[in-house]
Amino acid sequence: MSVFKSIVRELLALFVDDYFYAISIFAWLALAAIVLPLFDISARLATACLLGGLLLILVESTTRFARKGRTR
Numbered sequence: 001m002s003v004f005k006s007i008v009r010e011l012l013a014l015f016v017d018d019y020f021y022a023i024s025i026f027a028w029l030a031l032a033a034i035v036l037p038l039f040d041i042s043a044r045l046a047t048a049c050l051l052g053g054l055l056l057i058l059v060e061s062t063t064r065f066a067r068k069g070r071t072r
Contacts, residue, residue, distance in 0.1 A: 021061040028053045 016022045032053065036046045 018061060018065070020064075021057065024057045024061070025054065028057060 029050075032046075032050050036049060041049075
C-alpha cells in the first residue's frame with residue numbers, strides 16, 4: 001500500500017507544486033458554485049466575484065512564496 005501511496009504522491013507532485021494554492025482554488029470554485037446562485041445577481045457581478053477571489057488567492061500565494069524564498 002505504501003508503494004501505491006508513493007506513486008500517487010509523485011503523480012500529484014508532477015501537476016501540483018503548491019497544495020495550499022490548489023486546494024484554495026478548488027474551495028473557492030466550490031463556494032462560488034454553491035453561494036452565488038443563491039443571490040439574484042447578474043452574470044457580470046458573479047464573474048467579478050469569482051475572478052476577484054481567484055486573484056486574491058493568486059496574490060496570497062505569490063506573496064507567501066516570495067517571503068519563503070527570501071528567507072533562504
